[in-house]
Amino acid sequence: MTDTLSRKFQKDLNGGLVALVLLGVLADSTQDLYGYEIAKRLQKANEGEALFKEGTVYPVLRALSAHGLLTSRIVPSYAGPPRRYYRITEEGRAVLADWSEIWRQTRNFVDRFSSGVRS
Amino acid sequence: MNSAPRSIEEYLRQLRAALAGADPALVQDALYDAEEYLRAELAAHPGKSEGDVLELIATTYGAPEEVAAAYRDNEAKVNAALRQPVPRAAQSRGAIRRFFSIYSDARAYTSLFYMLLTLATGIAYFVFVVTGLSLSAGFAVLIIGLPFFIVFIGIARVLALGEGRLLEAISGERMPRRPVHPGPKANFFKRIVEMLSDVRTWTTLAYLVVMLPLGIVYFTIAVAGIALGGGLIAAPFATVAHHLGWMTQQDVSIHPAWLALPVTLPLLVGLGLLVLTALMYLARAIGRFQVGLARTLLVKPGT
DSSP states (O other): OHHHHHHHHHHHHHHHHHHHHHHHHHHHOSSOEEHHHHHHHHHHHTTTOOSSOGGGHHHHHHHHHHTTSEEEEEEOOSSSSOEEEEEEOHHHHHHHHHHHHHHHHHHHHHHHHHGGGGO | OOOOOOSHHHHHHHHHHHTTTSOHHHHHHHHHHHHHHHHHHHHHOTTSOHHHHHHHHHHHTOOHHHHHHHHHHHHHHHHHHHSOOOOHHHHSSOHHHHHHGGGGOHHHHHHHHHHHHHHHHHHHHHHHHHHHHHHHHHHTTSTTHHHHHHHHHHHHHHHHHHHHHHHHHHHOOOOOSSOOOOOSOOOHHHHHHHHHHOHHHHHHHHHHHHHHHHHHHHHHHHHHHHHHHHHHHHHHHHHHHHHTTSOOSSOOOOSSGGGGSTTTHHHHHHHHHHHHHHHHHHHHHHHHHHHHHHIIIIISTTO
8 A cells, every 4th residue: 555655656756856957968968869778867866766667758758859958859760760869959958957956945845844754 | 357478579569559649740740769778778788688688677767558548648838838839919809909919820820931932842743753654554564663662752751750740840730749759570571561551641642642732832822922912012102203203214004094093003002901911810720721731641641
């Protein structure tokens, strides 16, 4: 029961956070990245245990791209279908700065109330 | 609930099934994304069999149902955010303002541009299809007949994709962003039979052919409308300028003569505006019709 609830809670949380994390990853990267690379970076960052399914990364990348926060180009690949490489735009960086600020405020606020549980 | 997929083809088939009924363009995106990931994952584990790698996929990439749900969720959100807002003038109450609100609708201008373009694209498509089909028929008895036909159909599909992108640019309606996903791997001859029995192959050719007559009609309407409307609006000014002696080189004459009376001259401007506005409405309607036609012939069949 708690397990199902926890999973649902995690999924609800991920809604906007995946987009924030993806913008962050692409802003940190000096080169363009494709979906698989991004997914693997996230997995590695959390000691092999991703907080969300990597399949959910792709639709969010497309959504960010449709909003003009990312640009993309297609590069043919030897192993399978062509890959879509993503890069963050100036608008994307501005949005990332805004969202990071919102996230920091939210985190501080939430921490103030949920820290009591730790004991 | 499907059994866990054991191969990439099976995974893609389950994903396609889970997305049944969704926008064909969205299904294409999802299949390409999944294939990119799955093939990369397979290449990253050279020691493991395809079945073993696919077993891990459910915990890393997600099961087909989960991935399908993620695409559906996102598409709904993006669509809501990107829908072109209805111009504010269209909501205002004044009948005259509402009538002229068409001038603030970007789609009317892009559609008008598209109408002017279709004569050129229509001729090119028509010549391409007629030449390709005739040469394919002629070459059919030769060894190069089959390869030629395959290349011809391949180019036709690229043209169809380009036409879709153009229509998305003018109308904002979602059209496919990549070629049709080829589906599971099959041998060469099976692919050819599939291509020939695919309804979409033939509807694509039909679309390209029908673009010639449509292009002629669209182009004629656009040019006639702009020339007539513009001429009517300009006529009174030209007449006045002529009377004032500013235009001595050209002779300005309006027939019948009563139209050139000072009372009727302003009416010509009104008529010209009416013609231009009607043209803008017609252009937007034609743009919508064209998107519908493209969806029916280029996107929907066979999916």
